[in-house]
Amino acid sequence: MAPSVVENAPIQQKSPSATPDSKRVTPPQLQVLGKTKDGRDLKIRSYPKFDTLEEERLYRKQHLAAAFRVFADRGFDEGVAGHISVRDPILTDHFWINPLSAHFALIKVSDLILVDEDGLVVEGDEPINAPAFAIHSEIHKARPDVHAACHAHSVAGKAFAAFGRELDMITQDSLRFYKSHGVYRDFRGVILDREEGQRIAKALGQGKAAILQNHGLLTVGQSVDEAAFWFMSLDKTCHAQLLADAASAAGYKKIIIDDDEAAYAALQVGGPEKGWLAFQPYYDEQVAKTNGNFLL
Template sequence: MSVQDTVSEQEWQMRVDLAACYRIVAHYGWDDLIFTHISARVPGPEHHFLINPYGMMFEEVTASSLVKVDLHGNKVMESEYDINPAGFTIHSAVHEARDDAQCVMHLHTTAGIAVSVQEQGLLPYSQQSLFALSSLSYHDYEGVALNPDEKTRLVADLGATRFMILRNHGLLTCADSVADAFLAMFILQRSCEIQIQAQSTGVDLKLIPAPILAGIQAQAEQVTRSAGGMLAWPGILRKLDRECPDYKS
């Protein structure tokens, strides 16, 4: 019996969306071999969530291959794959603390790490950066995320924000849908890329004035027509349907 036949329609849709997110991250070259993670909560009261099979490249992830675990890291559905313990620590912490965090993305992109090591972090150099800065937090590096005690500090630093920069480590976004978490990561990653490229010119750089930053959240609602990531997500799925339709298997 296939995985699709054994799970609810809602869980299968979440699996398809999450597998699509892995594939589009691979498309943009944001993956780090097998060492980062995207998770999504399974609809229902159990707080189970889906995460990538440890050892599988992002371009290989399918809806059926995703591993379902509980908040203690126990597999709650048979799978031949294990999960990354560091990935579990980060993702279980956010899923447990934030009911609105239906999807959590954590990446080790070059530009993201390059900004994370800068003392001032992300700076308001671009329009894209303003959206991230309107809901951004930081978490100091504590080594590879294997210590359960770090979970308390990570969620305290995250608070109610949607964007997080993990110092000396990478980027994290969370949202109430895969589409919104991906859009948030796209914005944060692009902001970091622009910052690094602008700084590489060696010329004086102009910051966006603080009053503009203060008004950006209301403007974000207007630009996206309150639809958030769902404006772009259908197009992303169509792209994947053309290029790698097996993500839905």
């Protein structure tokens, strides 16, 4: 007999260590062992401090270019769809973004386009994607705490977005998005007007991600590194959820992580420092693979 809907209902995990009134110390975002046997403290990589805003601008552009190449390696590119932006640290109502027809795998720092709040190109000789401006301009405007945004049509992202629903908290990695992602359900075709960009920004709220129904995924961060890693993680989380949902059809029951444990673990795995650090191995890989030629 085929399993019933009731039999497939997810199990809500109940943790004996967590009760509604339990008080737990806020966990550190980075879990490292960084002391040598002779007592020296080892340095943990962190977002650098800059002597000038021009230095920070270059850093942001270099990491933006790397993010495109990382996305290309993972198949997040599709024709001229998909875009990543980073706020300019000098002209803070401007942002850098990819040119319309450049393949993600080929983008260099010198290819990046600077646009103002009206969508006018300030630096660069190529046009930009109109839907990209409609989305990114409104996100940067609505979220001054956000310096970068990523949007692409990954396969797992598109598949999960077809359901117009939030993620289940079924893995440690999914907890990066615990109460920090929304769903934009008002699909109206290609996004061309800023009013729809505003609605997407509203669906995003104060979270780090949004699932755009029948469309794709969107993530944001305080750095382009963070936003890019959240996108990579969100895509994998969607993939894992689709596999878990498929297994549920055979009668297996998903175990949903208890809210108390989810809230605590989200602080461990979902902070901006953790997101930034998690992207650095991918940045290093791009430097090694290309001899740093994308930095030009």
